[in-house]
Amino acid sequence: MKRLVLALLITSSTTAFAQTKVSKKEMKALVKESLDFSARQYKGMMTAVPDSLFPRSTNKDGSMMTAKYNWWTAGFYPGSCWYLFEATGDPAFRAEAEKRQENLLPNQYRTNTHDLGFLMYCSFGNDLRLTKDTAARSILLTSSASLIKRYKPSIQAIRSWDHAGWKCPVIIDNMMNLEMLMWAARESKDPNFARIAVEHANTTLKNHFREDYSSYHVIDYDTATGQVFAKKTHQGHSDASAWSRGQAWGLYGYTMMYRETKDRTYLDQARHIADYMLNHPNMPADLVPYYDYDAPEIPNAIRDASAAAVMSSALLELSRYVDKAESKRYWNAGADALVSLSSDAYRAKEGANNHFILMHSTGSVPGKSELEVPLSYADYYYLEALLRYQKWGGR
Numbered sequence: 001m002k003r004l005v006l007a008l009l010i011t012s013s014t015t016a017f018a019q020t021k022v023s024k025k026e027m028k029a030l031v032k033e034s035l036d037f038s039a040r041q042y043k044g045m046m047t048a049v050p051d052s053l054f055p056r057s058t059n060k061d062g063s064m065m066t067a068k069y070n071w072w073t074a075g076f077y078p079g080s081c082w083y084l085f086e087a088t089g090d091p092a093f094r095a096e097a098e099k100r101q102e103n104l105l106p107n108q109y110r111t112n113t114h115d116l117g118f119l120m121y122c123s124f125g126n127d128l129r130l131t132k133d134t135a136a137r138s139i140l141l142t143s144s145a146s147l148i149k150r151y152k153p154s155i156q157a158i159r160s161w162d163h164a165g166w167k168c169p170v171i172i173d174n175m176m177n178l179e180m181l182m183w184a185a186r187e188s189k190d191p192n193f194a195r196i197a198v199e200h201a202n203t204t205l206k207n208h209f210r211e212d213y214s215s216y217h218v219i220d221y222d223t224a225t226g227q228v229f230a231k232k233t234h235q236g237h238s239d240a241s242a243w244s245r246g247q248a249w250g251l252y253g254y255t256m257m258y259r260e261t262k263d264r265t266y267l268d269q270a271r272h273i274a275d276y277m278l279n280h281p282n283m284p285a286d287l288v289p290y291y292d293y294d295a296p297e298i299p300n301a302i303r304d305a306s307a308a309a310v311m312s313s314a315l316l317e318l319s320r321y322v323d324k325a326e327s328k329r330y331w332n333a334g335a336d337a338l339v340s341l342s343s344d345a346y347r348a349k350e351g352a353n354n355h356f357i358l359m360h361s362t363g364s365v366p367g368k369s370e371l372e373v374p375l376s377y378a379d380y381y382y383l384e385a386l387l388r389y390q391k392w393g394g395r
């Protein structure tokens with residue numbers, strides 16, 4: 001009932017930037033209740049997915065969409081189980097994470113994907129953080145060595161896709177894979193991992209961003225010259241538009257790179273991206289973005305709860321690195337997005353939604369796939385944001 005009242009407070013109005021409408025005490029209770037709900041929901045997930053597969057989304061016929069070990073999102077389910085183990089201490093979540101991530105092991109040797117951070121760091125990285133498991137450490141170092149094989153010296157970036165139709169594409173999403181490399185540099189004492197991550201972040205900063213700090217989705221490079229060949233989109237409305245999840249990946253990526261390097265250029269970039277989002281006239285009052293900030297169907301465009309979850313988690317972290325007034329603004333926005341996601345408008349009913357936690361995420365509008373559905377990474381970053389709120393909310 002209380003959750004419903006909070007939900008009514010945060011939907012409907014049209015102001016571009018919401019202030020926290022929930023007291024700290026209410027917020028803490030909401031976060032705890034949301035983690036408890038998520039744990040119950042994922043207990044149902046455990047038995048719904050065949051052992052060899054990973055939950056991905058919902059099919060058009062309403063059944064669960066699953067993924068094989070090599071799909072880019074496969075690491076999020078074990079990662080979410082690690083977060084739920086952290087939240088609840090329930091050993092069933094640890095056992096489930098350990099069982100499922102076994103299937104991810106062949107990925108550590110792959111050099112045909114840039115998604116190794118998503119696949120391996122969200123799973124084995126959380127394992128290592130929570131259990132200090134030495135096997136996880138070794139798997140992550142192998143994964144990092146595989147990932148840097150995709151580094152292109154002429155571009156000073158890690159190649160994203162190998163699909164036909166591109167010369168050498170680098171997508172903004174690839175910022176997310178750098179966290180594993182920064183960890184690998186620290187852990188192995190091999191500075192090469194960090195050098196590549198920093199060069200990739202610098203190249204992305206130079207070529208992916210527009211004057212208003214929105215980002216292109218894909219920069220296609222000419223490997224012979226290292227020059228930009230084309231600036232395109234793959235999942236956004238148009239080449240010139242701001243695909244919402246891409247903006248969130250950028251925000252998260254530069255916040256993380258500031259944490260890892262203490263280079264203020266990255267902090268400033270993250271602040272500019274955050275301000276672009278939070279000041280955008282098309283940012284809905286509930287802080288759950290439309291799938292693209294420039295979608296022509298706005299206000300009838302579909303939303304992307306996954307973009308809100310990534311943004312929320314990143315804003316909560318960013319708030320820790322800036323001065324008091326800015327900190328409050330970012331923290332409140334991160335918390336407000338969490339309140340929205342925890343409301344009945346976005347959070348599933350218990351036992352429904354194929355056991356995913358959140359509804360209304362969007363994979364690819366141009367690809368006509370995964371429209372207004374649950375997505376495993378929306379759940380992962382939502383859980384991460386809830387835990388971040390719980391950990392840092394006492395400030």
Ligand code: GLY
Pocket residue numbers: 072173235245363
């Ligand atoms: N990395 C792909 C996506 O965000 O959809």
